[in-house]
Amino acid sequence: MPDKVQIKVTVNGVEHHNEVEPRLLLVHYLRETLGLTGTHVGCDTSQCGACTVHLDGQAVKSCTMFAVQADGCNLTTIEGLGSAGNLHPVQEGFWEMHGLQCGFCTPGMIMAAVDLLNKNPQPSEAEIRHALEGNLCRCTGYHNIVRAVQYAADKMAGKIGAAADD
Amino acid sequence: MADKLFGKAMKRVEDPRFITGTGNYTDDMTLPGMVHAAMVRSPYAHARIKKIDVSKARSYPGVLAVITGQEMKDAGINGIPTGWLHPGIKTPPHYAITFDKARHVGDIVAAVIAETRQIAEDAAELVEVDYEPLPAVALGSDALKPGAPAVHDDVPDNVCFTWSIGDKAAVDAAFASAHKTVKLNLRNNRLVPNAMEPRASLAQYLKASDEYTLWTTSQNPHIHRLLIAAFIMGIPEHKLRVIAPDVGGGFGSKIYQYPEEIIVLYAAKKLNRPVKWTARRSESFVTDSHGRDHETVAEMAVDQSGKITAVRVDTIANMGAYLTTFAPAVPTYLYGCLLAGTYTTPHIYCHVTAPFTHTTPVDAYRGAGRPEATYLLERLVDVMAHELGMDPVEFRRKNLIPPDAFPYQTPVALQYDSGNYEANLDKALELVNYKALRQQQEEWRKQGRYMGIGVITFIEACGLAPSALVGSLGAQAGQWESALVRVMPTGKVEVFTGTHSHGQGHETAFAQVVADELQIPVEDVVLVHGDTGRMPYGWGSYGSRSAPTGLSAIVLATRKIIDKAKKIAAHLLEASPDDIVHEDGKFMVKGVPDKAKTFFDIALMAHLAHNYPADLEPGLEATHFYDPKNFVFPFGTHIAVVEVDPDTGKVKLLRYLSVDDCGPVINPLIADGQVHGGVAQGLGQALLEEAVYDKEGQILSGNFLEYTLPRADDMVQIEHDHTVTPCPHNPLGIKGIGEAGTIASTAAVANAVMDALRPFGIVHLDMPYTPEKVWRAIQATKPLSQAAD
Incomplete structure (x- = not known):
């Protein structure tokens, strides 16, 4: 078995020191070593985007990196984005607009959408669809995902007030 | 007291856990002492297993067991039964781990259990299987040819069953005296369901109480418990608990009893450790039951007045290598019985031949039989309308079952309880502004732009019932x-x-x-x-x-x-x-x-x-x-508008509008969401998706690089509305909406693409309408002048 390698990774503001196999994928490190199971694995060819997380502020597919490549990096996963009662506007948008059904693609989709809005705060519908090309959803037909991202953009621009909590 | 919530677009109570990453899917679970399974799968579609040497794998550090099919058979584990039987059906055994022959790529030949997932996968590669590759057959019609390699030794002609419905003599007579007839050879492309969550199973055995728990990605945990207890493993039913926690989509693919569930239960007891298995996506592609895969000759006859007098259908429905849980019901009762659609066709005959092939099993995939029926019927209707020189909408209108005809007895067994099809059609036409669209199409054609409009009406029969009826049709389950x-x-x-x-x-x-x-x-x-x-x-x-x-x-x-x-x-x-x-x-x-x-x-x-x-x-x-008194019968009108680029063959969806009737809507947010997703899946079949096999039975589109799911930029915002015709026989008048989008949209998009290609003289192409296929079809024709048609 390959020798293990020491890594230091900050995930959602918490610093972790672990010995990992060099071949361990970042997504498996998050899920299995750290127990952060909100990041999902939906494929084995880097197509589906269910594993999308932020690495030093950029969206990456965590199935496409080794954990050792994240050594010294700052990661945000869905668990660190916002929590019940303190949701990120994109999380709120997905809830308000019914942007999810089975929920499996949702964490990756949300992380990809946050990355889009960080770079382009007022995207057009076409820009939203283009930005989410790397994230597959089998339930929603993307209709309400687009609306969720539009909601979040408006919310972040101050165009929408507090969400009703029904 | 608050206002009634029925009909209110209430935000979902499920969502907080999913949007914060705190859902609980099977693969998210870890139990103390848990170990991992990896499957050794056949790379051949058909091969004799001459010898399996597990010694290297067994001695790999961290490996706890290597399980073979012979071991499980010797332990008294039976094959997996099907849940639907037709008279004369052949049901060869389907063992969780095969021991004599591999019958499709992905068939399990051994299972490795190890301390970690990585070790299990490493060791799976060390299992040495001596295969003798044998000739294979992948296409249903090829499997029926004389001399085709048999999938199962005791079914030498590969015919699993044949089935028919309707009065053949009356249909033949109607064709003999028809004013006009049309005939289409249709290939309904094989699909891979691809729920975003890959299948996963986790089994625990408690020695003290002799009790098992299985957490699994299932749409129906009781069916698993019943099959495992009564047929496969002999575990007393009260000693087995099956839990389907959060499940990331199913679309039919998570109905079935799968081999891996049996293997982890067996291994959990053998090792007295919890055992987990999670599919890689490339395993999902070859093991999750596929959908569709029909080869069909479909014919329609009309009289002088433009009324449909008969529909005649002959279908080869590929069953794959084994029968999974509901496979025999799909191309029969969920298909042939739907061939009246929304029309008054008095005579219908449907004959189905279901062969085994060396491919992944085929079973229900969202819509299950009904999309296949809708596709062939609505293709026939469009082709016939053009043959008659009629607008396809007016041809449909002429043949719709009128609102005063309900309950309506079709010639293919079903009795529709309620419906109001023409009002639904009119609402859709008005919302889409059909006349203006046709004018725009004319203008675009003059400019050399190829717009296509596909209008379809559809019926679905869902909520199978009552139990006595479905039992009489072959179901081995209540409904x-x-x-x-x-x-x-x-x-x-x-x-x-x-x-x-x-x-x-x-x-x-x-x-x-x-x-x-x-x-x-x-x-x-x-x-x-x-x-x-x-x-x-x-x-x-x-x-x-x-x-x-x-x-x-x-x-x-x-x-x-x-x-x-x-x-x-x-x-x-x-x-x-x-x-x-x-x-x-x-x-x-x-x-x-x-x-x-x-x-x-x-x-x-x-x-x-x-x-x-x-x-x-x-x-x-x-x-x-x-126990309901009858099925429910949702219906609707779907309209797709596309543009085909003749230089690239690329089909672009311009608009999609649906008017569905699922009775009173409980939560429009949820009901509309079901339609959006269903439409995308149906569009996927029409434009993008196909499980392609080569002649040796290898799947050529076995991952997301090669099998194209609809992505965000393949879709448009869907225009959607309802009519409300309550079901007369249940307490709330409600009908299903989960499959409507998929049942309708494949046909709507297909008709739209064919409508766009009509100036080229193209009458029919098989799906999916990839740019290459469309471009080649255009190149193969001599385009009419742009002003023609």
């Missing part, structure tokens, strides 16, 4: 549903359903209805589903049955609660139960609201039973087993 409504002393309510929600929002929609019925806050209701240890029984979720069948059971159980609550209130108020009314969330003597008892008052007294009717049982819970 009723159970509900348990339990009121706690504080007035909080647990609702247990035998259906399962894996994206459909039952926790919200069902709670809305219960809150209305009991007149309590929706926050006081929780829906419990997916656990054989908690609910009375259940047949699960598929065939759009959850609302019409499962929720109807819940409603009838809540009404038992109300009846009992009235008796308790009558006692407390010293009145007759007949004088008690349930209004504004309270129980009161009619006209005496100041002495009303709250739901909480009643719930508490039901549990204290201190001041209580002498002849009444304490407690406040009710169970109802509901």
Whole structure:
């Protein structure tokens, strides 16, 4: 078995020191070593985007990196984005607009959408669809995902007030 | 009391856990001492297994066991049965791990159990299997040719079953005297369901109590428990608990009893350790039951007046290598019985031949038979309309079943309970502005732009029932549903359903209805589903049955609660139960609201039973087993507008509009979402998706690089509306909506693409309409002048 390698990774503001196999994928490190199971694995060819997380502020597919490549990096996963009662506007948008059904693609989709809005705060519908090309959803037909991202953009621009909590 | 929640676009109660990454899917679970399974799968579509040497794998550090098919057979583990039988059907055994031959790529030949997933996968590569590759057959029609390699030795002609419905002589006579006939050879492309969550199973065995628990990605945990207990493993049914926790989409693919579930249960007992297996996506592609895969000759006959007189269909429906749970029902009762569609066709005959092939099994995939029926019927209708020189919408209108004809007996067994098709069609035409679209199409054609408009009407039959009927047709299962409504002393309510929600929002929609019925806050209701240890029984979720069948059971159980609550209130108020009314969330003597008892008052007294009717049982819970009188029959009109770029063959979706009729809508947010997703899946079949096999039975599109799911930029915002025609035979008049989008959209998009290509003289192409296929078809024709047509 390959020798293990020491890594230091900050995930959602918490610093972790672990010995990992060099071949361990970042997504498996998050899920299995750290127990952060909100990041999902939906494929084995880097197509589906269910594993999308932020690495030093950029969206990456965590199935496409080794954990050792994240050594010294700052990661945000869905668990660190916002929590019940303190949701990120994109999380709120997905809830308000019914942007999810089975929920499996949702964490990756949300992380990809946050990355889009960080770079382009007022995207057009076409820009939203283009930005989410790397994230597959089998339930929603993307209709309400687009609306969720539009909601979040408006919310972040101050165009929408507090969400009703029904 | 708040306004009624029925019909309200309430945000989903499921969502907070999913949007914060705190859902609980099977692969998210870790148990103390848990170990991992990896499967050794055949790389050949057909091969004799001469020898398996597990010694290297077994001695790899961290490996706990290598399990073969022979070991499981010797341990008394039986094959996996199918759940639907036709007369004369061949049901060769389907062992979880094969030991004699591999019959499709991905067939399991051994399982490795190890301390970690990585070790299990490493060691799986060390299992040495001596295969003798054998000739294979992948296409249904090839499997039926004389001399084709047999998939199962005891089925030498590969014919699993044949099936037919309708009066063949009457149909042949109608064709003989027809004014016009059309004939299409159709290939309904094989699809891979691809729920975003790959399948996963985790088994635990408790030695002290001799009890098993299986957490698995299932749409119907009770069916698994029944099959495993009664047929496959002989575990006493009360010693096996099957739990389907959060499940990331199903679309049919998570109905079936799969081999891996048996393997992890077996290994968990063998090792006395919890065992988990999670599919890689490339495993999903070769092991999740596929959908569709028909080769069909479809014909239609009309009389002088443009009325359809007959439809004749001959289909080869590929079953794959083994029969999975509902496979025999899909190309038969869910297909042939749907061939009347929305039309008054008096004579229909459908014959189906279902061969085995060396491919992944084929079973129900969202819509299951009904998309295949809708596709062929609506293609025939469009081609016939053009043959007659009629607008395809007017040809449809001429043949629609009129609203005063219900209940309508079709010539293919089903009796439609209700419908109002023309009003639905008119609403869709008005919303899309059909006349203006046709004018625009004319103008674009003059400019050399190729717009296509596909208008289809469709019917679906869902919520299969009643049980006696489906039993007489071959089902080895009931199709009723159970509900348990339990009121706690504080007035909080647990609702247990035998259906399962894996994206459909039952926790919200069902709670809305219960809150209305009991007149309590929706926050006081929780829906419990997916656990054989908690609910009375259940047949699960598929065939759009959850609302019409499962929720109807819940409603009838809540009404038992109300009846009992009235008796308790009558006692407390010293009145007759007949004088008690349930209004504004309270129980009161009619006209005496100041002495009303709250739901909480009643719930508490039901549990204290201190001041209580002498002849009444304490407690406040009710169970109802509901067996519907008939299927439900949602319908609708879907319209796709596309543009084909003749230089690249690329099809671009411009607009998509649907008007669905699923009866009264419980939660429009959820119902519309079901349509959006269904439309995308159906569009995927028309434009993008196909499981392609080569002649050796290798799948050539076995991952997301090669198999194209619709992505965000393949879709447009869907325009959507409803008509409301209630179902006359269930308590809320509700019908299913889970499959409508998929049933309709494949045909709508297909007709739109063919409409766009009509100026080139192209009458029919098989799906999917990839740019290459469309471009080649255009190149193969001599384009008419741009002003033609």
